[in-house]
Amino acid sequence: MKDSNEQRIQNQFGAFCTTVLKNEARCIQRECARRREQEKPLDELTASELEQTATWDKYFMDEHVFEVQGLPVVVTGNLLAEAIAQLPEGKRDVILLSYFLGMSDREISERLNVVRQTISKRRLVTLKELREYLMKEGFEWPDK
Template identity: 85%
Template sequence: MKDSHEQRIQNQFGAFCVRVLKNEARHIQRDYASLLDQEKPLDELTASELEQTAVWDDYFMDEHVFEVLGLPVVVTGNVLADALAQLPEGKRDVILLSYFLGMTDREISEKLHIVHQTVSKRRLVTLKELYEYLVKEGFEWPDM
């Protein structure tokens, strides 16, 4: 009797498992059909729909490369790059070497073959010119 009772419980459990699996399979099929109704192949999208899916990266859009002594110097920001582009090459080189490549006045004077004091004077005059240009262009200075 114990064997038939265990057999009946195993059969009930087996039937329960089959029902659960069938129901789960039905739910998966329903969910899959629902997804297929919502999805559309890319080749069936209109130009307008396809454009809505596009993402445009703007990396490097406001980066400008200046060359100083054969070295590329990347300047970020259109206004600043425009201001630097307005400068004569000698003044621009001092600013780029000093602020963008981190060189000391002595290193700059050796690289450009000019007197050490000239580097300092040229940088001060050029910074004033850059400031005036940026103010004229409406550049808003961040609060400090």
């Protein structure tokens, strides 16, 4: 009696496992069919469709590195980098140290061995020159 009961339980378990596997196989087939309907292989896309799906990383695309007193300073933006590059070295150093490295006029004056008032005046004059250059090149300032 015990053997037949164990056999019956094994048969029931086997039938249960078979049913679960068949149902899972059906689910997988439905999922694959759904994907085939919704997805399109990349080799079947037209050039314009491929272009719409493309993304371009902007890492380092418009970054320019200036060196000030042995320190690298990264400036992002071609127009801004061009404007800074056209400045004389002394003015360029003041702008880069002040706005890109966050140094105060006092710190810059100590680093460059120049009077603080000279640094302040040089920074203000250079900012005006940069603003004029950028406006001449067509840069539009964002509204405040």
